Amino acid sequence: MRYSIGVDLGATSLAVAIGDDLGTRAAPLSPLLVEPSVAFCASDGTILTGEAALLAATDDPTRLVRGFKRRLGDPTPIIVGGVGIAPEALMAAQLRDVVAQVAEQQGEAPERVVLTCPAAWGPYRREHFAKVAELSGVAIDEIVTDPVATATYVSHERRLEEGAVLAVFDLGGRTFDATVLRMRADGLEVLGNPEGVEHLGGDDFDDAVRGLVDQRVGGRISALDAANPHDAATLATIDAACTSAKEALSVREEAVVRMVLDDGEHEVAITRADLERSIRPAVGLAVAALLRTIDSAGIDADAVDTVILAGGSSRIPLVAEEVATIGRPVTATHHPKFTVALGAAERARRLAGEAAAPAADGAGGDRVPVTSAPTRGLAATRRTPRRPRVQRTTAIVAGVALAAIVAVAIVVATVLGRSGGIDAAGTDANAVTGQSAEASPSPSVPPTVTASPAPATSGSEDALEATTAAPVLTGGSSTSGLAWFLQSNDESGAWGLTPLESGEASRPHLALTQSDGGLRARWTTGGPAQLYAQTTGDAIDLGEIADDGGALVFDVTHNGGTAELLEIAAHCGYPCGVSVDMTETINGIAQGATQHVIIPAECFTAAGLAPEAIDTPFLALGSGDVDLTFSEIRWENLVGADPSAVRCAT
Template identity: 45%
Template sequence: MSTTEGTAMGYALGVDLGTTYTAAAVARDGRVDVVGLGERAPQLPSVLYLLPDGRFLAGEAAQRRGAAEPGRLAREFKRRLGDDTALLVGGTPFSAQALMGQLLRHVLAAVAEGQGGPAQQVIVTYPANWGPYRRELLGQVFTSAGLDSATTCSEPEAAAIHFASTERVALGDIIATYDLGGGTFDAAVLRKTNDGFELLGEAGGIEHLGGVDFDAAVFDHVVRSLGTAVRDLDPNEAATQSGLERLRRDCVEAKEALSADTEVVVPVNLPSIQTVVRLSRSEFEKMVRPAVLETVGSLEHTLRSAGVPAKALAATVLVGGSARLPLVAETLTEQLGVPVSLSPAPKHCVAIGAAQSALASLARAPAPPPPAPPPVVATVAAPPSGPPPVAAPPVAVQQPAASAASTTAASTTAASSAAERTPRRSVRDNSKVVLGIGLALLVVALVLAFAGPQTDSVADQAPPGSTPGLKLEDQEVATAQSVAAKLDHPLAVAVAKGTTLRSSSMGFSIGGLPLHPVKGQKATEGMTINLNNRRLLVGGPLQANLTANGSEHTLLFKPKVSKWATIPGVAWILLLLFVISYAESVQRNVRRRRNASFVTIFGMNLVGLLLGVSIVLAAWTVGQRLLPPWAVVSVLLCCAVAGGCLPVMLSERAGPART
């Protein structure tokens, strides 16, 4: 692009409104430069401080004022975009989009002051996994910033544009972006096209995982190293608040230094505490390794969503300040074996790519129409004699000129409509199959528990008189059949006196597990088996195994106890409530992160096992059914597998409808 063209077009601005830092870049005359927004670095801390008069301070100035009055400080509000709950800043409620608008207003004013005027084209980036609802809220951000018009671009696309300007990317090449920023992790797969880059599949990411979590890990390490000294400080004291705020900043700088150094020293200057804490890179990597592995799993899921194997990638671009950690590149290479390329400006590449995209948009825009010529005035020559010449009235010749603004607006609207009508790339969705398998297994478990086989009342139809007599409620019962027929009785069972016993024994069990007495205990005349001390454990039928006169008998007793006043009667309800609440939390977690890790699936297998225990206990106490051991094992296995189907089904689905 020639210098003349660039000057005529003014300059284009790209803004990356980050969770922890905000960066901006301007493109003019074919050259792109990062704008110095911060006092100590080009990027500006995404922090706002509310002044008493209602105005806002931004960046380092806000951090300094907020150290003494943290209630007037707002940070990480980008994470709350789309949340209906307002954020209280200085006692005043603000929406996340209003605060983002104030931050963007500050950036626009700073850039305009340095460049001598406002930008002709502005592009603001957003995470690729944001849904339509959040992208619509960006319009409110622009309005709050006083921006009449702006274009948006996804962060992975902007990063890819910048990468393509520094490295050779051939047409059709596929690259992945690994964006580990301050507050979120984003992953996307893109293909190079004639018009730029297109997104393949669904962008993935982890909503609440980023550099701030690594900062917190370093801060917690320092606090633990100091023992109880920090906890003993008065949190309401101004010196303590400012000291802790300074310590947090030092922890952030220490984390960033570990990208290049193998060991750092964190100074601690708190009331009554002046010391230093050493932290090595190996210790830090041990703290953050689980989070890094989680991001790699999210990238794997994004590759599956796009239908792209890792070996088909031309490059994996590392974006974001936290992506500079050596552990990130090492883990990606070990786990996926993909080629890794660290962006030359990981903190600013998104803003640079957005500025390059804005400049390209200006170049593609139609040239403004030429100014209309002045009106043509026709005069009539006077005759040689007669009255003085009279000038004819001026005749304005109107030149046709198309409205460039209208044409641009119409073309933009048409392009937007076409983009809305373009269907997303179809991705194979196995969620319905997994859901069907899980529901089928649950149905099998319920049928086995409440309608399947159970322990018979009388297992061996012994002839009358062949069973030693039993005494229940002062009634003597002679046969096994009549004992089984009397189902409602106390928990005390006695062998009738005067009964002839030869090598006899009697015991109670639940599902084959002995309850009382010890298996094989001899039954004697007049012996009483008293289960009253186990009343809280007995919520349903018991199996009585009686061996007498060389023959075995299995009897079913239904104790006279309340179904709900026993431990099993309460346990199955509590287990069911726990299973429901845990499954709901797993659902929110998987939908947010769009990835089900092995730990999540195994955890849901265990929760499914607890659901099976709840079903067995409910069948025993409420249904008064004593299941045989094989049926109990079958119910537990079905529920365990069904539990593991839930996170798999959710991760197989496309992204959430509202993010």
């Protein structure tokens, strides 16, 4: 399938989104979907980026470079191992690596590429940013600002009215930008002058946590020497612990930072109030910049219809609280690290569509990069090999033969033995094995939880980005250790099972097709049918994700039709399982639109699901005449409190 991409070269993380006929979705660059914005400069001149850079740095952390996006345009090079390296070279290596990675995943190069940059950058910084594309050898079709990309994504998801005024409050890992835009029939119009605070973001909040911890241990952290390999490794471990504590404080009142120093192990408790006291002045600077941006647009704050929070650091509760003080509605986006990339991918998708029409008529269609023709630049002086593949760690376990899969899969059929228009008489799972109904125990019907769409929110509820994920389906392919099946009644009324093979499976009332865009399921009227992913070996332990306020998340595209019933379930072995009724949510998605769905783990666990023994991490049971595409299915921690998550009641 032809596709286009949007690329967000962030200061702390890098995100890529894919746009095609199915819509837009995040590209799986890593188990967390995003890549860390780091580079490893080897002694032989090789530059590794992302996860590969972190892996290489375990042996020599002094050659790992962070925060180089901040240095773009700085005439003083970054010194690594006594050699000066320009920030443009490191960012070019990033861009080249991720585009090659996505092309490898998709089996072909993207048709269009849209790149993003901060709105507050002036002509000098943008000129240097254009050199990144030239040095990478990647032809860029368009460069848009981060807030324009954010507003593009939000307007595509929510269909904002013409004339609506939006303020984008983008607080990332190392930078902050505020921009005011107006929705027009022909696109987005930037109003006034975007404001930016160059050195303000999540890293500063991490430093605040580290400063609090350092005070509690008598300055032992600040006494460490970053130039010493042993101390550098210790500092890296402490920094990671402080970042985790900062994220945890968005959903908890207290977090504990554990570290090992020369005098032994230390445990330091930090409260949310401690963190808020430390970062409130910095957040205040960002809000002041937002107000200046609104003022520069020649409007009052009352004229702003909504303030959109973007960037990973915007998920800190204090940020939404302080932004709300200007008296306007505050809206949080799904997965803030992907918002900019998703908007850029939507723009790239539109460019591809615009080019396809004249090309079909035999006119135009040639690709014209925004930058000048790609040069060899960096490649001519420093050859950067393809990044080595990093082994991904998930909670999924590979396993056994199909016979064992079928034996376990029988259990899932009991989900249909319920009321609500489903014929329980035709749900005898033993029809698969030939056992008599009399020999089987009476099934215990898993409870159904009713979900309702998330209420409108001002953004003040707790929500933050995920740090751990157990993927079920990513990049259109099932995670190792899982197999997909269909189940439904046949003409004789027997409940049968069909495995997904060669990307296709069909049963009465349900057809399933697997592609790079995900799993397309077409239900037809006449009876219930379900699709599900089940382990081929040991059960999956999702206990830690559930304990960390996690959720089952996925993207669903409503291709057409109406569901009479659509439930999402997870199972933990017979008779342990819980279903969530998503009929209202699914039918509420506009035809052709894609919605990111977050079902908090507590929707399942409160009704009896045992998260430490999951054998079926995803099941969709439906009836009616409805066509849906499921993609990027995964369990993530820390996202259950997202304001956009569905609300469940048993």
